[in-house]
Amino acid sequence: MEKSERTQEQNRVNHVRTQIKKQLAETKAQLDLAHKETHKIELNYGDNTKVNVTEVDDQMETNAAVQQQKDLVASAVETEKILQNQATLYEALSDSPYFGRIDIDEEGEKDTLYIGTATLQDEDDNFLIYDWRAPISSIYYNGTLGSVTYDTPVGRQQVTLEKKRQFLIEHGQIQNMFDTNETVGDEILQSVLGQQNDEHMRNIVATIQKEQNDIIRNTNADLLVVQGVAGSGKTSAILQRIAYLLYHSRSQLNADQIILFSPNRLFSNYISEVLPSLGEKNMRQVTLAEFLDQRFSGLAVETLFDRFEKDQQSLPELAQEIRRYKESPDFMAAIKTYVKQTDERSLAFSSVYYNGKPFFTKAEIQAIYLDLPKLMLPRDKFLQTKNTLIKRLKRRIRTDARADDVQEAVSLLDDYQYQDLVAGRHFRSGDEEINYVARALVRKRYEVIYDALYNDYFMDLYAEYGHFLATARPETIEPSVWQTMVTQVQNDIEAHKIHLEDAAPILYLRDLLTGSGQNHSMQYLFVDEMQDYAPAQLIYLKHAFPRAKLTLLGDSAQDVFTADYNPSDFIHTIETIFPHDRLALFTLLKSYRSTKPITDFAKAMLPDGDQIQAFSRDGHKPNYYLCPDQATATQKVIQLASKLLVDQPTVAILTKTEQAANHLFATLKTDHDVTLMTDRDRSIPHGILIIPIYLAKGLEFDAVIGYDISAKTYGHSGDRDILYTLASRAMHNLELIGIDVPSPIIKTLDANLFHWHDIDPVTAKA
Numbered sequence: 115m116e117k118s119e120r121t122q123e124q125n126r127v128n129h130v131r132t133q134i135k136k137q138l139a140e141t142k143a144q145l146d147l148a149h150k151e152t153h154k155i156e157l158n159y160g161d162n163t164k165v166n167v168t169e170v171d172d173q174m175e176t177n178a179a180v181q182q183q184k185d186l187v188a189s190a191v192e193t194e195k196i197l198q199n200q201a202t203l204y205e206a207l208s209d210s211p212y213f214g215r216i217d218i219d220e221e222g223e224k225d226t227l228y229i230g231t232a233t234l235q236d237e238d239d240n241f242l243i244y245d246w247r248a249p250i251s252s253i254y255y256n257g258t259l260g261s262v263t264y265d266t267p268v269g270r271q272q273v274t275l276e277k278k279r280q281f282l283i284e285h286g287q288i289q290n291m292f293d294t295n296e297t298v299g300d301e302i303l304q305s306v307l308g309q310q311n312d313e314h315m316r317n318i319v320a321t322i323q324k325e326q327n328d329i330i331r332n333t334n335a336d337l338l339v340v341q342g343v344a345g346s347g348k349t350s351a352i353l354q355r356i357a358y359l360l361y362h363s364r365s366q367l368n369a370d371q372i373i374l375f376s377p378n379r380l381f382s383n384y385i386s387e388v389l390p391s392l393g394e395k396n397m398r399q400v401t402l403a404e405f406l407d408q409r410f411s412g413l414a415v416e417t418l419f420d421r422f423e424k425d426q427q428s429l430p431e432l433a434q435e436i437r438r439y440k441e442s443p444d445f446m447a448a449i450k451t452y453v454k455q456t457d458e459r460s461l462a463f464s465s466v467y468y469n470g471k472p473f474f475t476k477a478e479i480q481a482i483y484l485d486l487p488k489l490m491l492p493r494d495k496f497l498q499t500k501n502t503l504i505k506r507l508k509r510r511i512r513t514d515a516r517a518d519d520v521q522e523a524v525s526l527l528d529d530y531q532y533q534d535l536v537a538g539r540h541f542r543s544g545d546e547e548i549n550y551v552a553r554a555l556v557r558k559r560y561e562v563i564y565d566a567l568y569n570d571y572f573m574d575l576y577a578e579y580g581h582f583l584a585t586a587r588p589e590t591i592e593p594s595v596w597q598t599m600v601t602q603v604q605n606d607i608e609a610h611k612i613h614l615e616d617a618a619p620i621l622y623l624r625d626l627l628t629g630s631g632q633n634h635s636m637q638y639l640f641v642d643e644m645q646d647y648a649p650a651q652l653i654y655l656k657h658a659f660p661r662a663k664l665t666l667l668g669d670s671a672q673d674v675f676t677a678d679y680n681p682s683d684f685i686h687t688i689e690t691i692f693p694h695d696r697l698a699l700f701t702l703l704k705s706y707r708s709t710k711p712i713t714d715f716a717k718a719m720l721p722d723g724d725q726i727q728a729f730s731r732d733g734h735k736p737n738y739y740l741c742p743d744q745a746t747a748t749q750k751v752i753q754l755a756s757k758l759l760v761d762q763p764t765v766a767i768l769t770k771t772e773q774a775a776n777h778l779f780a781t782l783k784t785d786h787d788v789t790l791m792t793d794r795d796r797s798i799p800h801g802i803l804i805i806p807i808y809l810a811k812g813l814e815f816d817a818v819i820g821y822d823i824s825a826k827t828y829g830h831s832g833d834r835d836i837l838y839t840l841a842s843r844a845m846h847n848l849e850l851i852g853i854d855v856p857s858p859i860i861k862t863l864d865a866n867l868f869h870w871h872d873i874d875p876v877t878a879k880a
């Protein structure tokens with residue numbers, strides 16, 4: 115490219131930066147003013163609350179004034195926040211204003227557009243930068259030179275794309291620029307991918323690939339499913355997709371109506387900066403364990419991690435069969451059928467107690483329920499029963515309020531307590547006021563009962579589940595085996611424990627019986643690492659967020675948790691569990707995370723790994739070190755980690771289980787600076803880390819050392835998925851350590867893909 119052209123482009127960058135700086139200065143001045151305003155209102159707020167509160171009229175006035183002040187503060191704080199975000203955005207733009215340029219010809223009218231992370235206009239409303247999500251920007255990601263189309267709110271438009279230019283701009287200086295005919299050329303991608311890992315994931319808007327762009331910009335599907343190989347940008351694509359959806363539905367959608375199920379808390383933190391870097395608020399994030407915990411308050415729900423650790427000890431064939439069944443669509447369908455049949459019988463109710471005595475007896479509740487028309491839907495019958503109980507409670511409150519002891523309690527209230535009860539109310543007579551206070555006192559007394567009714571505690575959900583289980587045995591399982599399982603489930607519930615395989619079915623049963631548990635406001639539900647979700651869990655999530663459009667992403671080859679006993683053909687499963695949804699299925703086969711030698715090594719472990727394409731980034735071949743014993747292996751691991759740490763900020767030693775991680779940590783911690791990561795950790799520090807592989811799901815590290823890749827640990831064919839997941843976490847370096855007998859998975863790999871080293875104890879010490 116000609117030098118003068120580069121100079122011209124740099125001049126334009128300088129011009130745009132001057133504009134950005136000007137607008138930044140204005141925003142900062144406004145921010146300063148807004149901050150002063152907030153401070154003033156807050157001071158005022160304090161003064162306004164010091165009003166006489168003893169007279170009822172004053173009290174009401176004070177409440178209104180306080181509310182008004184609160185609203186003023188909230189609105190001032192909001193204005194400040196918006197300005198602050200804008201300032202942050204301008205600062206980022208000033209560093210790197212844009213990354214792309216397209217020259218188009220629209221029916222003879224030529225135009226040059228520059229594309230960046232946000233829109234920027236000058237005083238005359240000329241667009242200096244187009245947001246990457248603007249309709250016209252899609253040409254940059256999708257189009258090759260020539261005639262191209264793009265979708266706009268008023269229909270499809272056609273233009274001629276005459277030039278596409280990519281920029282790498284840092285600190286306001288063009289580092290690199292290319293003209294390209296490809297979607298986004300490899301050269302810029304090379305340099306982005308070659309960088310070192312950050313504590314947080316970065317946005318990829320400058321280098322989105324065509325196949326990723328299709329996922330990001332899809333707005334038609336009700337159910338969007340992405341099967342993508344490790345490192346193919348699934349997580350990146352959904353985060354940019356969220357930013358895209360927020361931009362395009364600004365008036366109908368806010369970030370609180372989007373929920374992402376993420377694999378673990380480390381991951382939640384790892385991705386938390388992507389949306390803010392694009393000027394958007396983060397969506398809600400939750401792990402499956404957190405979601406279940408919230409819904410089973412007071413009970414300990416087994417996590418996927420706990421279960422995996424236990425499975426490593428023993429998982430008999432029969433237990434596998436029962437689990438597969440309880441996690442299947444058939445089992446959820448059986449619950450639906452069971453609930454429909456409740457017209458013939460009562461539900462399992464529990465008495466509601468007050469001060470140790472039944473306030474509503476089980477028999478009374480049952481009688482209300484059975485009195486309702488048989489053909490009524492179960493959830494409506496339940497709701498009616500609940501309403502009747504609440505009405506009876508209210509009646510009882512009115513009666514009790516007239517009792518002498520309550521009247522006496524009213525007369526004993528001090529001024530402060532009294533005012534607290536009547537705050538903001540106006541009464542026509544003294545009697546009315548006293549009656550009100552008496553009822554308020556009794557209402558407080560019976561709060562526990564109201565809570566029990568409100569939270570549906572008068573239904574014995576677990577007894578119901580027991581009844582259901584008794585009807586649900588599949589023919590392939592012996593009655594005695596099934597009965598043992600049912601008893602076990604009930605004993606565990608007595609001990610406040612719930613097995614993961616029972617969690618979604620119990621919630622589903624509860625919701626169908628009571629009509630509760632659904633969130634109708636959520637508009638989008640994203641599930642990352644969907645291969646970790648059982649069909650029953652996905653069915654429950656769809657039920658829990660009935661209006662949400664679903665985006666599911668996963669990789670059947672990274673089935674860490676169930677590969678041993680469950681064939682993971684999740685695309686087929688998804689088609690069967692959501693037969694009525696408009697499905698869009700995308701497959702991503704190109705892997706961007708790792709160097710080519712690492713991807714080639716990792717994919718060789720998979721039976722159909724050939725289809726995986728490695729992005730062409732050079733690097734070292736992985737190494738496999740076979741150590742004669744554990745002592746040598748621990749010496750080797752620390753020797754390697756320390757060496758890698760010279761060039762890489764983070765080295766992750768990945769073990770198969772938590773137990774193995776604990777053990778290795780205990781051996782190394784006295785003499786070395788190592789960090790053990792657990793499922794309670796929320797962020798990833800630099801240095802040498804020891805992590806069980808399932809906690810590293812979705813994450814990436816500059817260097818990975820796989821520990822104990824031996825026959826004993828990775829001996830089954832199902833372990834292939836775990837080893838593949840482990841290897842594909844590495845960006846630049848991958849080292850594997852075996853102990854005694856090498857894993858057969860490694861032994862069968864083509865020797866050209868890695869270097870094999872037989873270590874003797876002396877070498878390791880050296």
Ligand SMILES: Nc1ncnc2c1ncn2[C@@H]1O[C@H](COP(=O)(O)OP(=O)(O)OP(=O)(O)O)[C@@H](O)[C@H]1O
Pocket residue numbers: 303306307316318321322323326342343344345346347348349350351669672706707811812813814842
């Ligand atoms: N178009 C792209 N431009 C730049 N970097 C990219 C692009 N696509 C993916 N990457 C990078 O590749 C790495 C892997 O991406 P990501 O974590 O989104 O993949 P994934 O499919 O979710 O991986 P996994 O299933 O293995 O967890 C990240 O560092 C990401 O930034």
